[in-house]
Structures are given as structure tokens and as C-alpha cells.
Amino acid sequence: MEREQKELFERMFHPKSIAIVGISRIYTGLGGQFFLRNLQRAGFPGTIYLVNPTAGEISGMKAYPSISALPQAVDLAFICVPAQFVSQVLEECHGKGVRNIHILSSGFKELGTPEGIQLEEEIRRVSIQNGLKVIGPNCMGPYVPQSRLMPWGQIPGTAGSLAFLSQSGTLTQRISEHGHFTGMGISKAVSFGNAAVLDSPDYLEYLAEDDDTRVIGLYLESVRDGRRFLEVARRVNQKKPLVLWKGGETSSGAGAVASHTGTMAGEDRVWESGLKQAGISRVRSLEEVVGTAMAFLYLPPPKGRRLFILGGGGGNSVYYADICMRVGLQVPSLTGETREQISAMVPSVGSFARNPVDAWRAFHDPDYMKQILEVVFQDPGLDMIILDRLIPRMTYATPEKKDTSQAAIDYLRENRPHKPLVAVVDGAGEDPYLAAEAAQLRQRYCRAGIPAYPSLPLAAQALARVAAYYQRN
């Protein structure tokens, strides 16, 4: 990426000054006042200018009549004016020397009307002609906790290593939530809607060189130039793993894409083969984006797909094995010394050399868990580990045990470099109290650098994707 382009992006994501163009006198929900309120709440440290043609003052702050009237060329302008005025505002931005712009306004191609399509083409023409970097239209824009650039962040924000590029504002907001509560944190997130000017490859080029970003999640509905996207994505993916969710796979979904971002979802089989050739990890939900990204961030590269599962309950063992096989992992029987040593510790393993190992005691006795794991760490025939963890509570098999989670977490934090290792803490059952307890326990694991998942399928999928990535790359 050229130096000038990179510097523009730096100013976009770490602005010292912002203008909110088209802020209304009163609060109207999603719009300029909403951005202002959230930036203030987030403690944004830069200067905020308001632009309103007639108000003079809004919320006790001076309002400038136009962009031209601003005392400086801001690093980033939010545009909230009605669709038909947007291209005129872009011209003004150019005149003032404002290069980075986010357009919240909708009413463009996503309407499917000739007028909407024409307005969007006009935006694109003006922007390209004048070298403007434009996010949107029809989107929530940038989100960077490190800069307190959290214009729609009513959720606590944490700075971290995961970037997220998305054509859905809702999903961008939700990933900021996951980023905070898992402790992974967000480096940069961008909701970029219709992608009239900047498209995913542009952001990817920047993120590839961004020191704060280590893994990149994407929710895409379309790309303007498929060939360029795949070329850039392939290149970036070798350096920083991409985890991509494509919306609009089915005909109904593609119809919804047209009316959401006014773009063409494209044939899914074309996407499938392109992504496969480019070696990109493809997922199918936000939880999978988050879960797979977390595995990339926290785990050492697995040497293969042979999984060891330590849990409790024979039924669990059965369907855990089914799920892992189905996502492409292997759950081999134990052999040799591992078999002997684990059979001595878990008698039921004996005759079958079973894996998953069904050992309730490992839930509440960290020393016992440790003894089993140390055997597994030594076995070159086992590449990765899933630990099933119960929420400390009364269960029929461990009625009155004290919470030993911290000792387990401490041991795992120390020893996680040995082999890729994740935890499952399942709070299903619809008990509100346990749902909260399970989320809290997962948080403790994640914040100690041990990926923890609410369900085994999510854990297995994350491991399978990470294993596939390192086999390819």
C-alpha cells in the first residue's frame, strides 16, 4: 500500500478531528445526534465539529453552517444528510481538503429504484475523481476502541487484535460485544454497507499492514471485483488469517442482499471454489467468525487433525465424537503408552482405549486433569485437545464439590504452549442463572488465553478450520 493511502487510513481510524455533517437540532434516533452522544460517552479525545445549515448551536455546541466554514480540514467526516444532498457534500469536502468520509445516509442502490442507483453512481464518480476515501453509504461506519472512535458503541469497547469488515451494521455491533466480553478486543471494525467507493480489498490492504491487527473477520454480501478480491484476500491470508462469512448463499438470501446493500450476491459455487483456492477459512455464523478468530489468535499451530477429548458422561462422548468427525477432525483410539497410562488413571478407558475419555473427576480435580493432560502432551499421535468443563454447580454426579476452576485455568494458562487446547463450557438448559455463570466462566478462560466455547460444535469447527489453515499455509 502506498504511503499516502496508508496515512489516509491511519487518519480515518485514529482521527484527531471529526465533523458531523447533517446533525439535526433534536435527537431522532440513528443520526448525527446519536453519533455525537456516543462519541462523548466513549470519551473521544479529539475535536468534534457540528455542521447544520441553520441551527447555529446544537446541544450547547456551535454548529457551523457548512463544511467550508469549518476552521480546519477534519480527519473524518460523518455524513447524515438525505441521499439527494450527499454528492454535493462530498464536493464540499473535497473543496475543504477533507479526504476521509463515512456516509450513514441510506436511499441509494439498496432501494432498487433508478433514482437510488443514479445517486449512488454519482457518489462514486465524485469520490473517485477527487480521491476521497468513502465508507458506505448505508452503513454504520468505523469503530476503533483504541481511538475511542466508537460512534455507535453503547457497549463497552476493548482494543485488541481482531479486525472485522462487514456489510452489516448489526453484525459489526455484535462483534464489538464479543470482542469485549471475550477479551480478544477489536483493532478496527468497519461497517461499510453498499461499498460504493471503498470495498473489502481496500480495507484488507490496509489491515495487512496494520500492526494492531492479527486476525481478520469478514461478513460480505458481495464484492465489486471478484478477481481483485481473491488476489488480495489470498495474499493477506498468508500473513494474517481471514475468517469469512458470506451472506446471500441461497436464492432467498441473495434476494435479501439486493435490498440490503443493493449489491449482487453472486453465484455461491463461484464463491466456494474461489475461497477454497485462495485458502480462506469460510464460516456460516457470527459465533463461528468469533470462535475461529479466537482459535487463530490464541493457539499454537496444530500439527494435524488428531483430537483428544477429555470430558464426562458417556452420551457426550458419543455425540462429541460424531460432531468432530463431521467437521473433519479425527478422534483416534488411544494407543501405546498413552493408552496404558490413561487406562491406569481412568479405569473405564481400559478395554476400549476410548477417546473421548469419560472422566467426571477431571471436572473438579485439577490435579487429576493435569495428570491426564501431561500424558496427552507427550503423545505425538494427538495433535489438539478439547476440554469439556462444567459450570461449578450441583449435578447428579458431583453434588457438593467446591469450585476449582481457578486452579484448572492457572494450570492451562501455563501449559497451553504444549498443544492447541480449547475448552467447552455449555450453559444450555435455559436456566438464566446458569447461562450467566457459564458466560462468566468462559470469560475467565478466554481472558487467560484459552479459547472457551458455549458448545462443542463451535469448538470443533474452530479447531478444524485452524488445522486446515496450517496444513495449507
Added chain:
Amino acid sequence: MEREQKELFERMFHPKSIAIVGISRIYTGLGGQFFLRNLQRAGFPGTIYLVNPTAGEISGMKAYPSISALPQAVDLAFICVPAQFVSQVLEECHGKGVRNIHILSSGFKELGTPEGIQLEEEIRRVSIQNGLKVIGPNCMGPYVPQSRLMPWGQIPGTAGSLAFLSQSGTLTQRISEHGHFTGMGISKAVSFGNAAVLDSPDYLEYLAEDDDTRVIGLYLESVRDGRRFLEVARRVNQKKPLVLWKGGETSSGAGAVASHTGTMAGEDRVWESGLKQAGISRVRSLEEVVGTAMAFLYLPPPKGRRLFILGGGGGNSVYYADICMRVGLQVPSLTGETREQISAMVPSVGSFARNPVDAWRAFHDPDYMKQILEVVFQDPGLDMIILDRLIPRMTYATPEKKDTSQAAIDYLRENRPHKPLVAVVDGAGEDPYLAAEAAQLRQRYCRAGIPAYPSLPLAAQALARVAAYYQRN
């Protein structure tokens, strides 16, 4: 089912007297003392006898030296003695006139040893010869909240309409949790392990005639007689929907089955075609068993698979449509009067006649939700409805709205006979507080008779299965 057989089952599930055979002097975790403690905690109103050859007294209660010494033939005996003594205890039961027996003990076929296999065959021989009804071995046994027969229920139990048959004790416990917190309740649950004597078709025959049971969930790893199972399952399914989860689909899973219940999982393609021919709804997780059962319990039969989705957020609309298509539902564009009327209420629907309808206002304005739904209720081209519901909280689009959930729930409870209608209340994001809030809100919906799911895929799958059932039956 013959009258005598039925009466035996009635006594098994509603016992007036229970013997705990092989209870130890001290508490040792899973075992006789554990059953005693839980029956007392549950307020079991019948008589409990303890049997221990030498103790004389346990926990302040008289302990009888043998079953023969009991003052009466109990309705149900729990057997907790070591494997090698079980068949002898069965002989004693026969001598005393005890017909219903649950065997907790393990150490049988699941070990894969010649001795284990022989001990299990001996149990089977003695039981069949003497007409004993035996649950197990190697399992948690029966669970009937209505009778306070909750020998392992440390979770609050609710009596209700869902029966559950399972070869996993862990899953049986977990379904009791779902049953309580969703308010569906459990009629009878049986963890029956190795199924040496009574097998799933036996329980099914009884449940078919059980007035308390309206829907039957199953977790099976094997059946002894596949032909009989399919014949019985087909017949019962016409009367009361079955929702079946088969463990051991893959080779790893089948290996785990052998060491869990000592049974043969069978070829999965044989199961698949058999279940399909018998018209049984097949699922692949406990959450799907629960979610599908709830749809069967609460919804009027859908007339087809054409789904209307009311939610918020354009990205959601896209992947919601993808998910629904993939499970076999249709998400048709709106047409005719529906299109006109909904376009008037939700301007963005306009040119695309989009479905899912993206209307944030419906989250917090029950009157608006109602206006949209009343149009949908009238449209013969739309068969079923998914409502996306937010947890009342601050979000970027509805920052400071009051909680209007109760008005929405009241309206939906009144109007749910019009069309099958379910809600999605997603608490993902790993915020412990919101996880609990979401579970609570789902609870309020479910207890009002409106199935509520933690994710759209679960809701869509449940609707797809219910629609398929009524198309077949």
C-alpha cells in the same frame, strides 16, 4: 399394550414404595445414598426401604438385610450392588414379587470383556424368564416429576407433556433442566443405558397410551430389534410426534457407543432410510430435540412451508433467509395486498417486497408489530412466522426505549392460534448479564405458549420439522 403390562409401567413411574438395594453406609457419590438423598429432597411421598446385608441402620433409617426381608413387595427397586451380584438380586426380586427394577450398576457389556457380556446376558435371561421389567443396567433410570420420582434430580422439576427416552444419563438430566425452565415440563424421562431387557419400543408402547405425554423425544445409540423399533415408532409417531436424535452416526461415534452402552450403533444409512420411511423427525442435538418438541407442543399445524420473518437489521435479513432456505423452508417475496399494506407500514419493503421484513420499530412498539402481523395472519400465501425479538437493552438503534415485552407477549398469546408463530431471542455476545436477560425473556415467551429460541437456526429447524411432519401425516 396389555392391561397387565400397562399397570406394571404405571407402578414403575408412579411407585407408592421403593427399595434401594445395595445402599452403602456412607455417602460415595453416585449410588444408593445419592438416590435416597434426592428422593427425600424432592419430597417423594411414598415409602422408601433400604436394603444392606449388614448395616442394620443407615442415615437413621432401618436397613433390611435382604429384599426377602422387606415388609412388602415394592413397586420399584433400585439396584446399586456390584455387577456380579445383580442377577442374584433379580432372583430375589422375583421371589418377593417385585416386578419393576432399575439397575444403576455398570460393569456389563459396555466393558467389552467376556465377563461383562456374560453378566449382562445373565440379567437378561433371569428377567425374561420371570417377567421382570428392568431398566438398564448402567444408567440413571426413571424420572417423573409428577410422582416426585426424581432420584437424581438436583434441578427443579416440572411435570408436563414431554417424554424423553435416552441411552445417556447426562442428556436425560439436561432435558429435565430444559423441561423445567421452558415450562414445557416432563411427563416421564427414562435413562435406560444398555437396554438389556426393556428397550425403546417397550417404553414407546407405554408412552403412546400415557395421557400425560403428548410429544416424545429420544436419544438412541442402538436398538435391539430394528424392525420392531421402526414398526412401533411409525405407529406411535402418527399419534404423538417423535423427535429422535441418534448418537454414533460416524465411525468414531459408533466406537464410543460400544464403550458407552455396549451396543451396536448400526449403519447410519440404514437408520436414515428407516427413520425417513417411518416419518420420524430426526435431529442432531439436545437443543434441537427440545426446540422441535416445543414447536410440536405449542403450535397449530402449519399449512405449508412458506415463512414470514419480522426482524431488524439488513444483515440479519440476509443470513436469516439463507438459514431458512437451507433447512427447507421458503421465504417468499410479499405480493398483492400484503405487499401493499406492509409497504405502507415499512417503507423500505417497497420496491423489493422484501421478506424478511426489516423493521426495528417492531422490537419496541407492540402496536406496530401487531399491525404487521394482522396483515400476515390474513395472507393465505404465508404459512408460518418467525419474530426476531431483542432483549430490552440499549442498542445502537433503540437507545432508550422502555421494555414493552409484556404487551407483545400478551398480544401473541391471544393471537397465536391464527398461524404457527415462534420467537427468536438471541443473547449471544458473551455478556453474562445479557445471557441471563435473554434466557429470562425466552422463558416468559415459552411460558406464554410461544416457543422462543436462542438462535434463528434452532427456530427454523423446529418449524421445518413440524411442517414436514404435518405434510406426511
